[in-house]
Amino acid sequence: MPNFHTQTLKPLSYPCTYKETTFSYEAHSKRGNKLVMASMQGEHLLIRIHQKEDGNLLVKGDKVTRPTQASFLQKVLIDFRDVSEAKEIYSNIEPKNFLEVKHSPYLKEIDFFANHFDVKGEIWIEIGFGSGRHLLHQAKKNPHIQFIGLEIHKPSIEQVLKQCELQSIENILVVDYDARLFMEFLPSNVVGRIFVHFPVPWDKKPHRRVFSAAFIEEALRVLHVKGTLELRTDSPLYFEFTFAQMMQLSRADVHVKKNAELEITSKYEDRWRKMEKDIYDVILTNEVASEPISKPDTLHFDMDVDFRKIRDTFKDELLRGEGFFVHFEELFEIDEQSGLIRLSFGANERNEKCYIAIQKGQVSYLPDAILATKSNRAAHTLIKEWFHGICD
Ligand SMILES: C[S@@+](CC[C@H](N)C(=O)[O-])C[C@H]1O[C@@H](n2cnc3c(N)ncnc32)[C@H](O)[C@@H]1O
Structure with missing residues (x-):
C-alpha cells in the first residue's frame, strides 16, 4: 500500500492544483485524523493523514476510495508530498519504473455495468482470476467472446491490465468487485461459461465462500441454456460443499472430474500439482431459460440535513x-x-x-x-x- 511518513505538512489553501492533481478540501476528525480530497483524470480519491504515536504523520490512500490502479495513488501521493513540501522519513511511493499514469480502457467501474453495458454477444466470466493466466489464455483463444474478469486483489488486476495492453487483448473487461454481488448487474441468459478456479477455500468459514445456494441461483439465471458454471478446486471440502449445494437444485446436470488436465495451469495449480494434491472439477450445465430482471438501482438520499x-x-x-x-x-x-x-x-x-x-x-x-x-x-x-x- 503506497504511503509516506513525514514530520510536517505545509497547510494548503483549497482548492488547489499541483501538476496533474487537484486537491479540493480537507476534513478533520476529533481523533486527530485528516482526509484530503484529491482528483486526477476524473478519478476521485481521499488521502488519509494519520497522527502516529511518535508524533510523525502517516500519509496514505484511504481504503474506501482507493483506486484500482496503484499507480494513480502513487502519483497523487507524490503530488501531495511535493505541494505540501513534506520531508519524507520513510516512503514507498516512488516506483522504480514509473509507468505513464493513465486509465486502462479495459478496467470498468461497477457503474458501467449498471448503466452502460451493452450485451452484444456471448459473455464468459472468470471469478477471482489471480495472476490471470487462464483468463488471458481463454481471451486470446476466443477473440469473438466478451470476457469479464472479476477480482478484488488490486495488484492482480493491475498485472492483468498490463498484459491486456502488452498483448493487445481487447476482449476482456476487468471489474474490481465482489463476485457474489456482481451477477445482479447482468441480464438473464447472456453468459456461456463462468469459471471459478481455485477460489479461497474458507474451510473454517464456509459462509465467506464465493459459492452459496444464492450464488448458484444467480449464476444459473445469467447463463443461457447449455451455459456452464465451472468450479476447479484442490479443496475436498469445497468440492463436497459445492456438489451438495448443486444437488439441492430441483433440476441439475452436474459433471464431476478428478485430476482432469486443462490447456493452461495457474500458479496455484502448479503448486498443488507439485505437492501431488488431487484437483476436482464440478461443472453445472444450465438447462432452462430464466425470466428477465431489471437492474438493481443505486442508493441515494432525498433529504436535507444540518x-x-x-x-x-x-x-x-x-x-x-x-x-x-x-x-x-x-x-x-x-x-x-x-x-x-x-x-x-x-x-x-x-x-x-x-x-x-x-x-x-x-x-x-x-x-x-x-x-x-x-x-x-x-x-x-x-x-x-x-x-x-x-x-x-
Ligand atoms: C486462490 S486465488 C486463485 C487465483 C486464480 N484463479 C488461480 O487459479 O491462480 C483466489 C482469488 O480469488 C479472489 N477472490 C476472492 N474472493 C473473491 C470475490 N468475492 N470476488 C472476486 N474475487 C475474489 C482473490 O483475490 C484471489 O485472487
Missing part, C-alpha cells in the same frame, strides 16, 4: 437490524456546514465501507455506486432514520 446537528451529536455507534448492521465510525469536519461520515453497513458477510458526504445540507454516498441489495436497502433506511432522529 451538518452542525450531526457534528454535535456524533459518536462511534453500531446499530443492528435483522441480518444487517450500520456502523457509524468517524466524523470528519470540512467546515461549519460540511463534512464526511465514515461508516460500514450491509449484510454481516458482505458489508460496504463508504463515506456519507454532507455538503451544504445535501447528503450523498462516496463512492456513489452503493448497490440497492436487500440488506443495503434495509441499512439505508436505518441510516435515513438516524439522520431524521438527529435533524427533525
Whole structure:
C-alpha cells in the first residue's frame, strides 16, 4: 500500500492544483485524523493523514476510495508530498519504473455495468482470476467472446491490465468487485461459461465462500441454456460443499472430474500439482431459460440535513437490524456546514465501507455506486432514520 511518513505538512489553501492533481478540501476528525480530497483524470480519491504515536504523520490512500490502479495513488501521493513540501522519513511511493499514469480502457467501474453495458454477444466470466493466466489464455483463444474478469486483489488486476495492453487483448473487461454481488448487474441468459478456479477455500468459514445456494441461483439465471458454471478446486471440502449445494437444485446436470488436465495451469495449480494434491472439477450445465430482471438501482438520499446537528451529536455507534448492521465510525469536519461520515453497513458477510458526504445540507454516498441489495436497502433506511432522529 503506497504511503509516506513525514514530520510536517505545509497547510494548503483549497482548492488547489499541483501538476496533474487537484486537491479540493480537507476534513478533520476529533481523533486527530485528516482526509484530503484529491482528483486526477476524473478519478476521485481521499488521502488519509494519520497522527502516529511518535508524533510523525502517516500519509496514505484511504481504503474506501482507493483506486484500482496503484499507480494513480502513487502519483497523487507524490503530488501531495511535493505541494505540501513534506520531508519524507520513510516512503514507498516512488516506483522504480514509473509507468505513464493513465486509465486502462479495459478496467470498468461497477457503474458501467449498471448503466452502460451493452450485451452484444456471448459473455464468459472468470471469478477471482489471480495472476490471470487462464483468463488471458481463454481471451486470446476466443477473440469473438466478451470476457469479464472479476477480482478484488488490486495488484492482480493491475498485472492483468498490463498484459491486456502488452498483448493487445481487447476482449476482456476487468471489474474490481465482489463476485457474489456482481451477477445482479447482468441480464438473464447472456453468459456461456463462468469459471471459478481455485477460489479461497474458507474451510473454517464456509459462509465467506464465493459459492452459496444464492450464488448458484444467480449464476444459473445469467447463463443461457447449455451455459456452464465451472468450479476447479484442490479443496475436498469445497468440492463436497459445492456438489451438495448443486444437488439441492430441483433440476441439475452436474459433471464431476478428478485430476482432469486443462490447456493452461495457474500458479496455484502448479503448486498443488507439485505437492501431488488431487484437483476436482464440478461443472453445472444450465438447462432452462430464466425470466428477465431489471437492474438493481443505486442508493441515494432525498433529504436535507444540518451538518452542525450531526457534528454535535456524533459518536462511534453500531446499530443492528435483522441480518444487517450500520456502523457509524468517524466524523470528519470540512467546515461549519460540511463534512464526511465514515461508516460500514450491509449484510454481516458482505458489508460496504463508504463515506456519507454532507455538503451544504445535501447528503450523498462516496463512492456513489452503493448497490440497492436487500440488506443495503434495509441499512439505508436505518441510516435515513438516524439522520431524521438527529435533524427533525
Ligand atoms: C486462490 S486465488 C486463485 C487465483 C486464480 N484463479 C488461480 O487459479 O491462480 C483466489 C482469488 O480469488 C479472489 N477472490 C476472492 N474472493 C473473491 C470475490 N468475492 N470476488 C472476486 N474475487 C475474489 C482473490 O483475490 C484471489 O485472487
